[in-house]
Amino acid sequence: MPTARPIPSTPGPQEASTTNEARQSNDVQDAELARLARSGNGAAFDTLYRRHASAVGRRLRFLVGAQQDVEDVLQMTFLEMHRALPRYDDTRPFAPWLHGIAVRVASTFLRTKRRRWWQSAKADVEVVAMDATAAADERAENVQAARRVWQEVEKLPVEKRVAFTLFELEQCTVGEIAELTGVSAQTAWARVNSAREVIAKRMAKVRGGP
């Protein structure tokens, strides 16, 4: 069973792969585009969408799971971004700001979805796919394990779920999670740890373990 660990401080894989210069150049371009989009320039908004939609979509896939939900939340995220552009501080990098919005929108979406308990069975079918080849080999067991983990993820309180999926699935650092969710690193790490323990304990219970 995963146990509590001290806060890790190693940078995430994405941090290592991007050079500072390239990132700064992108930040400048994004800030310009944001300024234009803020004043109603549709082309600038489109360009911002094209530059960031895939990365945001990938993050949302980890956070919300089902493809159809990801599309809905992606749309909501960019609508919210459009609404919030007047508040964007263009001296700060654009991408973390946008991803912060995505995490907030996804959290709200997950809360709403939980409220719609009567539709919950829909998602179970779609989130973890069993492809044609999986049934024949060891991967079938992996898919079953993934489904069990995901079932438990869906039962977590939204704050813990978000921290857990960002850490365990997307492999973000605790610092990144803290920034994205607007909490301290200690709080982020406490959420991750608590979620890991709860999931492992529940999985053990289902299998009749200790």
Place this chain on the structure above:
Amino acid sequence: MTNDRDYERGIRELRRQFDDGVDARAVDDVHRRLRVALAEKRASRTPLLVGLGFAGVAAVVLAVVWMRPGQVAHVAPPVETVALVGWDVANAVGTTEVVAAGSRLSVSKGGQLNLAVGTTARIAAMGPAELSVDVHGRVTVTDGVAVVSVAKQSPGHQFAMSAGDATIIVHGTAFVIDAQASVLHGVSVSEGRVEVREASGKSVFLTPGELWGVAPPIIAMDPFTAPAWRAAAGERITVAPAALEEEPAPVRRPDDKPRPALRVDSFALAETAVRRGQCAAAAGHVARFVESAKDDNDAARALMLEADCWMHGKERARALPALDRVANDFPKSTRASSALFEASKLRSDLRMTKDASTGFATYLARYPSGPLAESASFRHCELLGELGTANSACLETHLEQFASGRRVGDALLMLGSSACEHDKWADAERAYWRYIETIPASRDDVHNLRLLLGCLERGHVGSYAKAQSTFTSRHPVAGD
């Protein structure tokens, strides 16, 4: 050990499956939907904003550069960004020019002149207006209204400009000035601290909300969000303290001029704070505004402004007092019903389920034909179910009252799901057939019917086989 292994395998498989993100086609599809949504949003804007759009078309873009002797001014050309997004003629016509010291500038009615004094200050003059730039690079607004925003100055540095016959010295602030025929008429400050210095040496210090002279007109937009500012980005010009050492020209204040007076426009200040995401500051201004609001609608408008600010930040719960006040203290205002609905919705999001349910019930009692009545009714039933209370009576009432509403399918699905939760198989069966009879086939239909079919199968209901074949004939591909 087995469980550890299962956990790790599960996590690995989830990473593998989710790592692809969203496919390109879905990204394009969302893009199309976004364009439609944004076009609809633009179409629903008020006539005021349309008017301002025309003013924007007439805008002339200029950049003022102040150079110290021997120093080369660098104006960053906006090549990269322009090449990237194209030049949107509809939104940003005009050219960017470097204005020589000693120039006089005029803006015709309906136009807007944007001056960037390096990265230190931005001045947006609303036409008709006259401005000049002296040999030291100091800007004077001789006639007209201008909105000024100055970056915070480092210790020992000041930014000064002239308006009419007075000098204005600032330390990082935003304000509006109004000059007429070379005489300063009024200054209003929205941020920071401004010193208005008359020639006699007498100074008046203004803080946010304070006004000197006659009230300048309230500018209904943030002029610095105009596309024209694009051109000013990246300049690295500083205002030399030397420009501030000149003695300002003596103030000639005619006797009939109003004396400096103080007035607070709390609503405008609240709007500024909201734009900057400073909800606590906005709440203070709103509270002052509500105290002296001329009617309930005005008070409700201000409180909703505050609530909106909190709801889009990280402390959403802080929107509740403002929403509750609108709903309960100003029940005759046009916003009371939406405030009650929003407060209930927010409580539901914050897991205050019981209070949320009560809120929606109150909405239905107060506004049975209100624009949000159907949603309130549906959410009320939904929350009853969440609380574990039987909600079938609530859903039946909903289906009766909103028989042709847009949530009939969802209500029938909830009715079936609730019955299923409580092992009431016959009720679930009835809900399934009512769904089939009432709701036309659609994409959502497949999911909903599958959900109900699963329930009928679990309950071994008599009509399961018939229900299965009805589903297959209704959705031949999905039914395979």
